[in-house]
Amino acid sequence: MTEEHGRLDRGDGVALAWRRIPGRGPGVVFLGGFNSDMTGSKAEDLSAFCAARGQAFLRLDYSGHGASGGRFEDGTIGRWAQDAATAIAALTAGPQVLVGSSMGGWIALLLAVRQPERVAALVGIAAAPDFTARIEALLPAEIQAIIARDGVWHRPSQYGPPYPITRQLLEEGRRHLLLRAAVPITVPIRLLQGQDDPDVPWDTALKIAAAVTGADVQVVLVKDGDHRLSRPQDLALLRRVVGELLGPLARPPGWRRGRRGSRGGATGCPALTWSRHWRPCGSPPRSCGPWGTCRRRPARRGWPGAAPRRAAGRLPPPPRRFPPPRRRPG
Incomplete structure (x- = not known):
């Protein structure tokens, strides 16, 4: 199937870049991670997988990410979650299977809580809910002083150039914390987590499973898996999990x-x-x-x-x- 692409004005002049494959439902929506974009290996692999099945597929860049407009420094968890909700409302129909990587897993959980009628199932790949609170807790006093004084600190990254951690990101993230109470989600959830992940502790997946109120939750631990889970065997695992979820949900037209x-x-x-x-x-x-x-x-x-x-x-x-x-x- 031919992949469509375009830009969606979210209402304030900032355009969100998206790519979409039309097909049968329920569709699959890929939600990327913090400071990533929709051209990564997991998004590309899922796109090919859905095209081969005739399944609808959507991916997007949040504001300040990839090909979308806006400044990365102006983004927050709430703003990026709204970007995803806007794209899903405008570009999809019916319930969707949300596949969230890292921060995208947090956004997927937020959407499942706020719009349960639009979510058929959820897959988390090293899902990182509440990661802003974890960053705050681990920051040394001198870094906290820099953020309080300058409003931003550039954190070194093993995946590329340093990226900004803003005061606005940390403070606004407190409004969207999930794991401190029960999370009212009843749709099927699958959590893929590498135990060699240097960014998200592997027991985060167990905390998500314990907090979610639904019973259909499975955690898959990859002993030698890193944060990205982008190796061929990891991508094969992702395809198998998504395919198993789509099996009882998908019906031909x-x-x-x-x-x-x-x-x-x-x-x-x-x-x-x-x-x-x-x-x-x-x-x-x-x-x-x-x-x-x-x-x-x-x-x-x-x-x-x-x-x-x-x-x-x-x-x-x-x-x-x-x-x-x-x-x-x-």
């Missing part, structure tokens, strides 16, 4: 549940959950007979038969047919 024992037509085969468009034999609706059997249209008409698929073990054996009883003479 125009799906309709089949009726067991129906004779083809619009009701279709009983062998599949979604039976209007998906057939175990790959045939159109009227080629499916009772109990999942296939009427096997003639090959010249182009309809694939069930015999090769049944031989491969993908279909149950056909029902046994008995000859009609003979009539007695006289």
